[in-house]
Amino acid sequence: MSEMSKIVRTITSIAFPFAMIYGLYVIAHGHLTPGGGFQGGAIVASACVMILVAFGSKWTLDKIKEKRLSVFESIGAVAFIGLAFLGLIFGTVFFNNFLVGNEYLFGVIPTTGVANINTAGILPLMNFAVGLKVIAGLFAIVLVMAYATTNYKEGKK
Amino acid sequence: MSKRNLAAAASLSIIAVIFLFSALLMHSFGVPDESEMDQYVIDNTQAETGANNGVTSVVFDYRGFDTLGEATVLFTAVAGVIMIFRRRKE
Numbered sequence: 226m227s228e229m230s231k232i233v234r235t236i237t238s239i240a241f242p243f244a245m246i247y248g249l250y251v252i253a254h255g256h257l258t259p260g261g262g263f264q265g266g267a268i269v270a271s272a273c274v275m276i277l278v279a280f281g282s283k284w285t286l287d288k289i290k291e292k293r294l295s296v297f298e299s300i301g302a303v304a305f306i307g308l309a310f311l312g313l314i315f316g317t318v319f320f321n322n323f324l325v326g327n328e329y330l331f332g333v334i335p336t337t338g339v340a341n342i343n344t345a346g347i348l349p350l351m352n353f354a355v356g357l358k359v360i361a362g363l364f365a366i367v368l369v370m371a372y373a374t375t376n377y378k379e380g381k382k
Numbered sequence: 383m384s385k386r387n388l389a390a391a392a393s394l395s396i397i398a399v400i401f402l403f404s405a406l407l408m409h410s411f412g413v414p415d416e417s418e419m420d421q422y423v424i425d426n427t428q429a430e431t432g433a434n435n436g437v438t439s440v441v442f443d444y445r446g447f448d449t450l451g452e453a454t455v456l457f458t459a460v461a462g463v464i465m466i467f468r469r470r471k472e
Contacts, residue, residue, distance in 0.1 A: 255435070255438050256433040256434065256435050256438050256439070257433075257434050257435055258435065259435070259437070261435075261437075261438050261441065261442075263452070291464065295460065295464060298457065298460060302453060302457055305449075305450070305453055306450070309446060309450065319446075320443065320446030320447070322430070322431050322432075322443050325430070325431060325432045331432075333432065344432045344433065344434065345431060345432045345433035345434075345435075345438070345439070346431060346432050346433075346443075347442075347443075348431065348432075348433050348438055348439065348442045348443060351442045351449075352438070352442070355449070355453060358453060358456065358457070359456065362456050362457070362459070362460040365460055365463075365464060366459070366460055366463045366464075369463060369464050369467040369468070370463070370467055372467070373467040
């Protein structure tokens with residue numbers, strides 16, 4: 226995948242931070258507003274794919290390799306399952322929400338209509354884990370496919 | 383008409399009757415059956431999970447195993463795509 230024209234690259238550079246911030250907002254507020262780890266991760270991965278399409282796979286592969294992305298994806302998966310097992314250790318059962326009820330970390334029980342981000346126990350942490358997993362996973366898929374096409378074209382030449 | 387066609391017609395008509403009955407017995411659109419579980423989630427999600435967003439509390443807490451399966455599906459998909467499109471060593 227070769228890079229596109231200068232107009233497209235400039236517009237992408239302008240639009241990229243907004244898409245990134247929106248996706249990270251959706252992930253961080255997963256327990257308050259519609260959305261969550263999967264949806265926000267898909268938005269952030271789409272922003273990264275926009276960069277890949279505009280700037281070309283060679284430029285993007287100079288910046289980040291898919292091996293690093295798959296490491297991040299594994300970190301997300303291990304964090305997700307680890308949080309579930311922490312529920313088994315500190316609480317009662319697998320996937321137990323053991324952080325609800327303490328006053329310090331995500332433990333406040335909210336009243337209706339009040340959007341307090343310090344609530345919901347392990348749900349925000351799980352949203353972060355799943356979001357990391359989805360960002361890295363989806364971007365790794367597209368990056369690997371883009372690299373395969375470039376490699377193919379270069380081999381043909 | 384051969385025996386084969388007769389059998390096909392009979393089985394098709396039986397299936398059509400079954401579908402017709404199930405279509406007539408469906409409850410009307412937009413009026414779901416009341417169940418104990420959704421009322422329980424609506425009543426207790428804020429006190430039990432502390433989340434203002436009921437959907438997230440169902441996805442990550444009440445039905446966490448479902449999300450674990452989804453994450454596994456995503457992991458398998460990524461692993462498969464990376465395996466197919468991996469870089470060859472020259």
